[in-house]
Amino acid sequence: MTQLIKTKYPILNRIFNGKLKCISRFSATGVLNTLVDFCVFTICESLFGIHYALSQVLGYGFGIINSFIMNKKWTFESKASNKKVYHELIQFIVVNVCSLTITVVCMKLLVNNFSINIYISKVIVTLIAQVVNFLLYKLWVFN
Template sequence: MKLVVKVNSYIFNGKFKHLSRFSMIGVINTIIDFTVFTIFHSLFGVSYVFSQGLGYGLGVVNSFLLNKKWTFADRRANKRSFYEFLQFVVVNLISLIITMIAMSLLVQNLNLNVYIAKVLVTVIAQVTNFLGYKLWVFN
């Protein structure tokens, strides 16, 4: 049991704190993103590109709040928070554009299933976002 506590402490509070917390929040964001995407695309028949934007957008709001407060432990509520939010939005807009282009290419040019394409572009978005948040937004 002590080993589990030590490993848990090392991962979530040690060297891998940012990455492990970011990953956990990423799972939550992905659930939000996929749920909204599926509801709008499959149930309401909205195009996959527009559904991608909606799902991604709701994940972004959740991501900013949780990453700011928990992953990067930024508790400041001032003008800097507004600037961070703008930086956060820029990183996510870049990531969204990349994912929308990649999804279109995968679906239209490679005839990939839209949900397989969604999984692939989600991985691309995670890498882009982590680097942007760590190096620019919450630095």
């Protein structure tokens, strides 16, 4: 697969393996995580009628499971020992609990105080979370 990208799609090779490899891989992983998050959120909130705050927690939870695997293996290419993996996982969970708290508080503020649509609020808080997460993953979790 990697060789196919290098020869057939050189622009993709430059994006995902060049100077901006880390940020481009994080962004691609983030898109996938966001899709997982939004799908679970929408199913919980719209289909099952679960309150948007709990739907946010559930969607975010499924997104971070994917996020840990993809960021560890692909984005930051962490090759930690089993003991270190446990340590990374704990740090990753701490970062995401903080990020989740920020998103829920901000989402409640946007929906309740500013009457912003829950999906627009979801996009706004997702962008905030991505900045926080990238910095903490790079500087603390997978360094």
